[in-house]
Amino acid sequence: MMTRRDSFQAAAAAGLVGAGASAYAQAVRGLPPLKITGVRVILTCPPFPGFQNKAQQRLVVTKVETSEPGLYGVGCATFTFRPESVARAIEDSIRPFVIGKSADNIEDLWGAMNASSLWRSGPVLHNAISGVDMALWDIKGKRAGMPVYQLLGGKMRSAAQCYAHASGRDAKECGDSVQRLMAEGFRHIRIELSNTTVPASAATLTEATRGMATSQMQDGSRYVRETPRLFEYMRKRFGEEIELLHDIHGELHPAECIDMIKRIEPFRPYFIEDPFYPEEIGFMPRLRQATTAPIAIGEKFVNKHEYVGLIKDRLIDFIRVHQSYIGGITRARRLAVLCEWHGVRSAWHGPRDTSPIGHAANLHLDLAIPNFGIQERIVFGETVEEIFPGSPQIRKGMMFGNDKPGLGIDVNEKLAAKFPLPDEPGNFEPKRRREGGVVAN
Numbered sequence: 001m002m003t004r005r006d007s008f009q010a011a012a013a014a015g016l017v018g019a020g021a022s023a024y025a026q027a028v029r030g031l032p033p034l035k036i037t038g039v040r041v042i043l044t045c046p047p048f049p050g051f052q053n054k055a056q057q058r059l060v061v062t063k064v065e066t067s068e069p070g071l072y073g074v075g076c077a078t079f080t081f082r083p084e085s086v087a088r089a090i091e092d093s094i095r096p097f098v099i100g101k102s103a104d105n106i107e108d109l110w111g112a113m114n115a116s117s118l119w120r121s122g123p124v125l126h127n128a129i130s131g132v133d134m135a136l137w138d139i140k141g142k143r144a145g146m147p148v149y150q151l152l153g154g155k156m157r158s159a160a161q162c163y164a165h166a167s168g169r170d171a172k173e174c175g176d177s178v179q180r181l182m183a184e185g186f187r188h189i190r191i192e193l194s195n196t197t198v199p200a201s202a203a204t205l206t207e208a209t210r211g212m213a214t215s216q217m218q219d220g221s222r223y224v225r226e227t228p229r230l231f232e233y234m235r236k237r238f239g240e241e242i243e244l245l246h247d248i249h250g251e252l253h254p255a256e257c258i259d260m261i262k263r264i265e266p267f268r269p270y271f272i273e274d275p276f277y278p279e280e281i282g283f284m285p286r287l288r289q290a291t292t293a294p295i296a297i298g299e300k301f302v303n304k305h306e307y308v309g310l311i312k313d314r315l316i317d318f319i320r321v322h323q324s325y326i327g328g329i330t331r332a333r334r335l336a337v338l339c340e341w342h343g344v345r346s347a348w349h350g351p352r353d354t355s356p357i358g359h360a361a362n363l364h365l366d367l368a369i370p371n372f373g374i375q376e377r378i379v380f381g382e383t384v385e386e387i388f389p390g391s392p393q394i395r396k397g398m399m400f401g402n403d404k405p406g407l408g409i410d411v412n413e414k415l416a417a418k419f420p421l422p423d424e425p426g427n428f429e430p431k432r433r434r435e436g437g438v439v440a441n
């Protein structure tokens, strides 16, 4: 048991002296100061059911070890197209920077890690920070004997409602996919036609694109014509009982995008996602003036200057950032508050290139924030769930976590090592438009 004097020394070691000392001593209830002793990076590429493209499931996760034997935390640092770059940033810079520092003061360490490169921001550095940040929240929860959602203020709901993805080569096929998902219990479904993007082949290449490197061709005019008809078909077939979503992936020219959303509006979309890619968000005021359709944006945002203005000016309805790309739970929880004060709901990005640890971090925020909107559904499959025991579970269109302390999830390193990253580089192959330009989504 710690004496009063030990507690004071612990407070002094943590940089909290004077009036803060007794408060600190009380807060840690006699626990010794906790130091970071190690940061391990785990790279793994396990199979996800139904997906062959291994470039998009290269996971980067972290394990932060502490001076208390057996106490560690896990975090997500996944930048699936540059996993080795994130690993190097952690191993060469972040790890030596944080070792020996207090694991208690998460906010302080976030600011210090962010400033530690002087030039900051970007997907590599933010993911590296997130790997440590999420792990520190996990550690704090384990130490407190509480799930992270308790540290964030406690539960506002028991589970997170999810939306699932439906697609098809035509409206009927997509509608059949919607029907199957409704039978599974989903009430929110993203719909899209798969035939507006086609594999590049002699038949699909135009004179403008012949000889250009690409794997996918996008038929923008077909996309703009067919998508409002797809919404009309779903409303006729399923009525008003389901919520329909759509993701543009920033793939259209801004003017044609605004025109298309106006024509989807009468079919009451739940949200339209990523109307523009990040460099084109200057078109948001024009979109807002043109339509009342709810807008979700943000999965490719990294720097707060990309999203703060959109929230402040109430140009969006859902924030859709990817937690690890903006720096982890610490930054996401602040963002959630900013959004709440401006009437914006959450829809954290939740694809398969987020590790189950990242999905768990999404879920803890979903459970605790008043302005939760919706969560993207994920299917992990047996292997992934074995590597990450404690992965969130989907039942009847809802995502459930567990009530274990911390994030409630772990990583089995031995099993993860059985699925190494593929040797070939994991680049994203951009689509091309019929006129030859790269789709810079």
Ligand SMILES: [Mg+2]
Binding pocket: 247, 249, 273, 274, 299
């Ligand atoms: Mg998206």
